[in-house]
Amino acid sequence: MDFWISQLFNGVSYGALLFLLAGGLSLIFGMMRIVNMTHGSYYLLGGYVALTVIWRGGNFVLAVLLGALAIAAVGIGEWNAFLKRLSGQELGQVLTTMGFALIFQDLALLIWGGDPYTIPVPAVLSGAYTVGQLYFPVYRIFIVAVAALVAVVLWLVLERTRIGAMMRATVDDPEMARGVGINVYLISMAVFALGATLAALAGAVAGGFVGVYPGADFEILPYAFVVVIVGGMGSLKGALIGSLMVGLLDNFGKALFPELSYFTLFAPMAAILAVRPTGLFGRA
Amino acid sequence: MLEVRDIHTYYGDSHVLQGVSLRMEKGQVVGILGRNGMGKTTLIRSIIGFTPPRRGQVRFKERDITAWPSNRAVALGLGLVPQGRRVFPSLTVLENLAVAAKGNGGRWTIARVMDLFPRLGERAGSRAGKLSGGEQQMLAIARALVTNPELLLMDEPTEGLAPLLVREVGRVIERLKAEGLSILLVEQNLPLALRVADRVHILSRGQIVHSSSPAELMANDGVKSRYLGVA
Ligand SMILES: Nc1ncnc2c1ncn2[C@@H]1O[C@H](COP(=O)(O)OP(=O)(O)O)[C@@H](O)[C@H]1O
Ligand SMILES: [Mg+2]
Numbered sequence: 223m224d225f226w227i228s229q230l231f232n233g234v235s236y237g238a239l240l241f242l243l244a245g246g247l248s249l250i251f252g253m254m255r256i257v258n259m260t261h262g263s264y265y266l267l268g269g270y271v272a273l274t275v276i277w278r279g280g281n282f283v284l285a286v287l288l289g290a291l292a293i294a295a296v297g298i299g300e301w302n303a304f305l306k307r308l309s310g311q312e313l314g315q316v317l318t319t320m321g322f323a324l325i326f327q328d329l330a331l332l333i334w335g336g337d338p339y340t341i342p343v344p345a346v347l348s349g350a351y352t353v354g355q356l357y358f359p360v361y362r363i364f365i366v367a368v369a370a371l372v373a374v375v376l377w378l379v380l381e382r383t384r385i386g387a388m389m390r391a392t393v394d395d396p397e398m399a400r401g402v403g404i405n406v407y408l409i410s411m412a413v414f415a416l417g418a419t420l421a422a423l424a425g426a427v428a429g430g431f432v433g434v435y436p437g438a439d440f441e442i443l444p445y446a447f448v449v450v451i452v453g454g455m456g457s458l459k460g461a462l463i464g465s466l467m468v469g470l471l472d473n474f475g476k477a478l479f480p481e482l483s484y485f486t487l488f489a490p491m492a493a494i495l496a497v498r499p500t501g502l503f504g505r506a
Numbered sequence: 507m508l509e510v511r512d513i514h515t516y517y518g519d520s521h522v523l524q525g526v527s528l529r530m531e532k533g534q535v536v537g538i539l540g541r542n543g544m545g546k547t548t549l550i551r552s553i554i555g556f557t558p559p560r561r562g563q564v565r566f567k568e569r570d571i572t573a574w575p576s577n578r579a580v581a582l583g584l585g586l587v588p589q590g591r592r593v594f595p596s597l598t599v600l601e602n603l604a605v606a607a608k609g610n611g612g613r614w615t616i617a618r619v620m621d622l623f624p625r626l627g628e629r630a631g632s633r634a635g636k637l638s639g640g641e642q643q644m645l646a647i648a649r650a651l652v653t654n655p656e657l658l659l660m661d662e663p664t665e666g667l668a669p670l671l672v673r674e675v676g677r678v679i680e681r682l683k684a685e686g687l688s689i690l691l692v693e694q695n696l697p698l699a700l701r702v703a704d705r706v707h708i709l710s711r712g713q714i715v716h717s718s719s720p721a722e723l724m725a726n727d728g729v730k731s732r733y734l735g736v737a
Contacts, residue, residue: 384605387601387605388605390594390596390597391597391605393596395592397576398588398592399594399605400555400556400575400580402606402650402653403577403581404606405577406575407577
């Protein structure tokens with residue numbers, strides 16, 4: 223029993239981290255039809271920038287925020303300089319964003335070197351609650367709380383504000399969105415920046431959990447894509463459910479059948495896509 | 507108000523509009539007629555900027571808007587009721603209006619369009635994708651009106667509607683005209699177009715082949731049978 227509860231908890235907290243990463247990817251995918259291979263790099267760079275802020279004497283909160291904001295700027299720059307010209311050209315997007323991912327990978331190696339680091343977390347977030355034999359690290363609870371907060375805020379913005387309605391209108395019919403006067407260009411840039419910010423936030427937060435290390439970008443990217451594809455592009459609900467599913471499957475897979483962990487992750491995905499090609503909550 | 511100067515519009519290699527020119531004055535209703543596939547929608551798309559012409563010019567309120575993104579043209583005062591309605595299906599009726607509303611102190615507010623189409627008020631919270639075809643058409647018109655356009659582009663607003671609704675749309679167009687709104691109206695319903703238009707143009711294979719007053723067209727059986735397929 224204890225095994226199940228603690229694995230469940232681990233799966234949910236990993237799912238929460240994935241949601242931070244994949245929520246933004248899903249919006250970018252769904253709204254702008256941009257297949258963004260750089261998303262993992264935002265995650266990596268968010269962690270490294272946060273680390274640098276801490277090395278320079280900044281506190282944890284400042285580090286996480288600066289990491290997220292710096293990467294928002296990187297995302298805006300990348301989108302403005304390249305991606306907005308490539309709308310509708312999937313191959314061009316994949317190649318461009320893949321190119322950026324490789325460049326960022328090398329830059330990170332050049333600047334931060336090849337050693338793994340862990341972002342030191344403040345005292346209030348370290349330690350663990352123990353209940354009987356069970357052990358719940360505070361930091362994992364914190365990650366779940368951050369993801370829950372982000373989910374609620376995103377949902378409120380998307381469903382309850384005029385800007386959110388404009389974003390959904392853009393997903394429904396981008397051409398007609400322009401035809402009623404919506405500045406799709408600005409909306410797209412905002413969505414792209416938001417996605418990059420969330421990915422960097424995920425990376426900074428993950429820095430205190432799984433650490434920051436070379437290769438983390440390409441390690442986590444497939445998970446984010448699986449979440450988006452299973453949940454359905456552009457659907458916040460889909461990203462949330464998909465993240466939890468992937469987090470749980472990955473955790474239980476690794477714990478129960480360590481030699482089959484990719485199988486236990488990807489087989490259910492394939493089954494879902496066979497039944498619902500647009501993902502659980504996606505539209506065609 | 508609007509001047510289209512010798513525009514040529516393509517889809518890929520296919521040369522659809524082959525030198526179309528027309529002018530509209532403020533307060534006029536101009537009808538565009540022609541059979542299916544003759545380029546009427548392409549003309550609308552060229553003006554609003556969905557498919558900008560490769561050659562020629564679109565001028566609106568003395569500005570060259572040929573290469574403008576559509577949202578900029580809408581900001582300047584173009585409004586669009588597209589063919590096929592194209593309401594935002596996942597948004598509610600109210601949201602469809604809210605995202606378009608300019609709130610610039612113009613005549614049309616969300617409350618006013620709901621007075622014009624009471625049915626929209628009753629269904630304010632419903633997803634637009636769940637509305638009937640007639641209700642979607644009302645919403646498409648209302649959505650264009652809340653942008654407070656000076657020139658309204660309407661592409662077959664009565665297409666696929668039951669006769670009762672065709673009459674209602676006709677009444678709305680007449681009312682908008684009476685209020686002084688300029689309208690470029692693409693319409694297959696000949697009696698309606700002839701009743702409301704000040705001037706009509708017929709498009710055939712991407713060119714304007716006939717321009718006249720509605721009365722002259724009404725009397726010209728040759729043109730009517732040749733280009734509109736009516737006896
Ligand atoms: N997106 C498109 N791609 C290629 N050809 C198109 C497209 N839309 C319309 N056409 C072609 O352009 C011509 C004019 O179409 P359209 O402007 O829609 O005519 P109308 O509105 O008068 O029925 C037709 O031959 C049609 O097949
Ligand atoms: Mg048409």
